[in-house]
Structures are given as structure tokens and as C-alpha cells.
Amino acid sequence: MMRLAYLTPFLLLACCLQSASAQVTSQDFDKIMLYTLKNSNGLTIKVTNYGAIITSILVPDRDGEMGDIALGYDSVEDYTNAVDKPYFGAVVGRYGNRIAEGKFTIDGEDYTLAVNNGPNHLHGGVIGFDKVVWDAKPVGDNSLELTYVAKDMEEGYPGNLKCKVTYTLTDDNELKIHYEATTDKTTPVNLTQHTYFNLKGEGNGTILDHELMLNAKKFTPVDEGLIPTGQLVDVAGTPFDFTTAKPIGRDIEEADEQLNFGGGYDHNWVLDKGGKDGEMTLAARVSEPSSGRVLEVFTTEPGVQFYCGNFLDGRLTGKAGKPYVYRGGLCLETQHFPDSPNQPNFPSTLLEPGEKYDTTTVFRFSTE
Template sequence: MRTFTLTCLALFMTLTGSPSQAASDAAVEDFDSIKLYTLKNDQGMTVKVTNYGAIITSITVPDRDGNPGDVVLGYNNVEGYINAVDKPYFGAVVGRYGNRIAEGSFTLDGETYSLAVNNGENSLHGGIIGFDKVVWTVKSADDRSIELTYVAKDMEEGYPGNLDVSVTYTVTDENQLVIDYHATTDKATPVNLTQHTYFNLQGEGEGSILDHELMLNANEFTPVDQGLIPTGKTPNVEGTPFDFTSAKPIGRDIDDDHEQLTFGGGYDHNWVLNKSGEADAPTLAARVHDPASGRVLTVSTTEPGIQFYCGNFLDGRLQGKSGKTYGHRSGFCLETQHYPDSPNQPNFPSTILRPGDTYQTQTVFGFSTK
């Protein structure tokens, strides 16, 4: 039988400063359950996961010369994730609704629900205490896979329904990290789960990601207003800085004089994925190559969209696990998802989960070199 590595994370720590309500809630009764789990294969790939926020704290994969390196941003202890300036959601599963819901409100089956507002006038990534700030239960774990579960109570952060959620991380021999999401509910409710890991394929803390070459398998994207809420339109990317249909450096067009880049401070948008094959089978969403290390990240998903965010709000105030600061655009996210604000956008694919149905999505992060 496989064994798994279990490491306690700073359980007797003293929180300083002004911790958030999420921190105090966790500390009262759940801190003794926070652990760190190590998944690995025989090819030199290692993934570390904590049950606080279902956070991926580390992914170590070899470069083109076989040298291992950690390629995700994060911290060495729970305090770092709880007390991080501006709460960047490093490595976390976000929900109940990943991304933004306009004005923290939506109407479902004739009833209007008011959500916790935490991003200007909008609700972002589940609210004030989203899934990234709670302690998940570890249902099973070995050295290749871990399943984490959480029950979000009816009206938690304003969302209707008791939502039973599970997230499973699995490392394969092909240097893939497979992420499976499942959820059921006892009331109709919006659900949109995603993984918020920040990548730097040159290595965590190794500077800008602007030379990384990105391909997005998407001919359209969803433009936003100044509050980063989609307008409802899905224009073609051709002839715009948002065209990644052929691989190009992330930094090539990022400073172009374009209204959407001004609104996002760079790229912080959802792309409409070109889907092919069976609906429940993952299809290619993105590919990223770092010329310096030779590492390649491929993202496949069953989801209809992907949010590409290039660390526009990182500004050097956060110091990561290697002791290096995270400067402007030193990490990127590829968040597979349904579109932002879908509960208020009837033309977007529905995110409503109803009793008797099962929310089930899969995303695969694959690593290689060239």
C-alpha cells in the first residue's frame, strides 16, 4: 500500500497584526486539523497540498536539464496565506463562485440573493470567507492522490443551499496534475469552482513572466467594464492584444493602448474556449513555454472558459517561500471556469446547480520540457 507524507504546519503559531475574521474562525476550533500532504510520482514531480483552502503550496518539476524547481508562488506556513496583503488567493480552490458577480447580487427562480461584497461593489471568489479561507476535510490520501471535502452551509456568504463539495488532486506518471471537482446541493444555487495557482515556469521568485510564451485555444473573449464585470459580448480576438491563438510572449502586447488592458491593469480576462470532442472530456485550453528553463505547462479542461491573469497587482510587498519578493507580473494564473457574472448574464452558459444534479468538472495541468 502506498504511503503518504504528512507534515504539521505551524499549529502553535501566534498571529500578529490584525488577522481577518477568516483567520480567527479557523484558529478557534480547526487549526489542529491543518496538515500538509505530499504527492509525487517516479518522474521527479512533487505536489504539496494543505487542507487549509485546498491550497497547492508547491509543484516541483524538472527543467530541460533535469534540474527540479518549484514553479508556483506561495508560502512555507499557514500564517503567510492567512495574512497575505491583498489576499492574492495563492494556490487555493475558490468558490462557491470563482471570479466576480456584479454588485454582489443575482436573482434565481424569482428570488433575489445578496452576497458578501469584497471587491468594490462586487462579490469576488465566493465572498469574504470563501472556500480558500476554510479548513477542508481530508477524505482520503496516499502518495499519488488526495480528496478534500467541504460542506458550505445554506446562505453561507449569501448563497442558497447546503453545498457538498469535493476536490481531488492526482499526480500521474505523465507529470500531470489532474483536478476533479464534484458538488451536490439541496437548493438551486450557482457553482463555479476553480484553482487559483500562480505559476512561474522559470521558478518561484525568479522574476517576471513576461517572456513566457502563451497560447490560448480561444477565438473569443469576454470584455469587461471598469469594475471587471463582463459586458455580455464575446468579440473575436483577431487583431487585438487578446489574440493568443498562436503562441506569443505574454509581454508582447501587454502595454498596448487598449481600453481592456487599462481596465485590467494588463490581462485579467476570461477567454471563451474552442471546445471539441465530447462535452465531458477535457480539451486543450492553454499552453505556456518558458524559454529560459524549457518547462512547458499544458492546461486541458471540461470547462467553457479560462481566466488568464498575469499578476498585475503583485507589487513586491509579498515575500514568498524562498525568501524572494513577488514583484509586478512575477506569476500568472490560468483559472479554468465558467464565465464571470454568469448568474446575471442569460447569454452565458448556466452555472446553476439544482438538487438531484451533480456538478462535475475536470482540469489537467501537464508538465514537460522542450
């Protein structure tokens, strides 16, 4: 079931943009809509074509009571004015996660990106895919197709990149996210979905009691700027071992250099792939004891960034009027590894002309 409505608009974002930034116009904002996907079980997901943002996910608890488990807002203005721009619910790109010093080299040519996270580039730059208006088209009964063309040298990236993201809600309580892209120049691409989840309901305390399993025996340690060192390190015997489900808060305060660097968990885990690269794999399972809600994440990607809301601090107020407190939400961003354009030992993120970027992630909701 597909429904749509206008999402409260806002004044034009940035009258004077850098020449390398996305050119956002008032006509783009006139097209902002809110789309509703609802399945036969009553599970309801709302998506806006501003940033391809998932604004709401309504799912039942074990007693059948519906609750919104996605952090976010009711108006576009709240997204644009949010302190620290936490990327609630957005598709981020052209490159999700960090690139060291905003620099990389392709075929001997150096490229310089916007630096927007300390000394590094994060989530596509100053105006990444989360801050532009996508073209939207309902497809069938319960799918929404979103398209965006990133221009050559937008935010410093080479190539005109044609992107398509399709959200599909099934009657099996699965949200399927299919990413596609093509380019006319070799360019790095790493799209991901940045929804913050709290299975107790958005604004209802922290996620430290959520029990998490990550299907990964290794992770990529980082330096103080959260750039990977290039190593793949075993999680066994460390606070990063989620191979067996445990409460997120169990080991988070341990004296550990990596936890200190991240302010908690903000790292990439290397998924255990039972089959070939590109096959669908269980990446993570999260359960919340009081509500009985369960989230499973499946993906064709080789990694997942687990982030536990270390930069939330209560200054942001969500849809229910409650502040989003420290560690009040978690993200499971399926992805290629951070800084891959500068890490020859990591799986490549380069997309060539004539090739197709094609990857899928599934969020499955249930109760226990």
C-alpha cells in the same frame, strides 16, 4: 507516494464573524496538515487542507534541475497575513471570479452576497473556500481527497453545498483536479484553482517572457469593474489574440481599453470546444525559454481566466525569500464565465438539487 506533515499553524482567524460567513473554529485549525504527492519521476506537489491550497510544485527544467514553479508560502500564517490576499494556490468558491454588485436572482428570489472587490463579489466572499479548513483523506498512493460543506446562506449563497476536490499526481507528470458538488437548493457553483505559476521558478522575475497559447478565438470583454458586458468578442487583431503562441509581454502595453480596465490581462477567454460541452479540451500551453519548462492545461470547463499578476507589487515574499514582483506569476483559472448568474447568454452555473457538479482540469508538465 503520499507523505504528510503539520503545516505551521496560526492564531484563530476572526473571533467574531458575520452570521453569513463560514464559522471557522480553533478546532478546525488543529486539523491543518501538509500533504506531499510525489511520482516516479520525482515531480513533487505539496497541498494543505487549509483552502485546499497547492503550496509547492517541484518540476525539472530541461537539464533535470528541479525548481518550485508555484508562488506561495511555507506557513499558514503567511497565507492569512498576506497583503491583498492574492489567493495563491487555493481552490476558490462557491463562485470563482466576480458577480456584479454581489447580487443575483433565482426563481424570483433575490440574493445578496458579500461585496469584497470594489462594488462586486469576488471568489466566494469574505471567507470563501480558500480560507476554510477542508477535511482531507489520502486515496490510494498518489491522490488526496478534500471535502467541505458550505452551509445554506454561507456568504449569502442558498443551499447546503457538499464539495469534494481530488488532486491526483500521475507518472505522466499530470496533476488531475476533479471537482464534485451537490446541493439541496438551487445555487450557482463555479469552482476553480488559483495557482500562480512562474516556470523560471517562484520569485525569479516576471512571466512576461513566457510564451502563451490560449485555445480561444473569443473572449468576454469587461467594464471598468471587470464585470463582463455580455458580449463574446473575436480576439483577432487585438492584444488578446493568443491563438498562436507569443510572449505574454509582447502586446501588454498597447493602448487598449480592455488592457486599461484590467491593468493588463485579467479576462476570461471562451475556449474552442472541438466536441460536446463537458469534454476535455486543451485550454492553454505555456513555455519558458530559459528553463525549457512547459505547462499544458486541459479542462472540461468552457472558459479560462488568464491573469498575469497585475496586482503583485513586491510586498509579498515567497518561499525562497524573494519578493513577488509586478507580473511575477500567471494564473490559468479554468471556469465558467464571470457573472454568469446575471448573464442569461452565458452557460449556466446553476446547480439543482438531484444534479451533480462534476468537472475536471489537468495540469501537464514537461520540457522542451
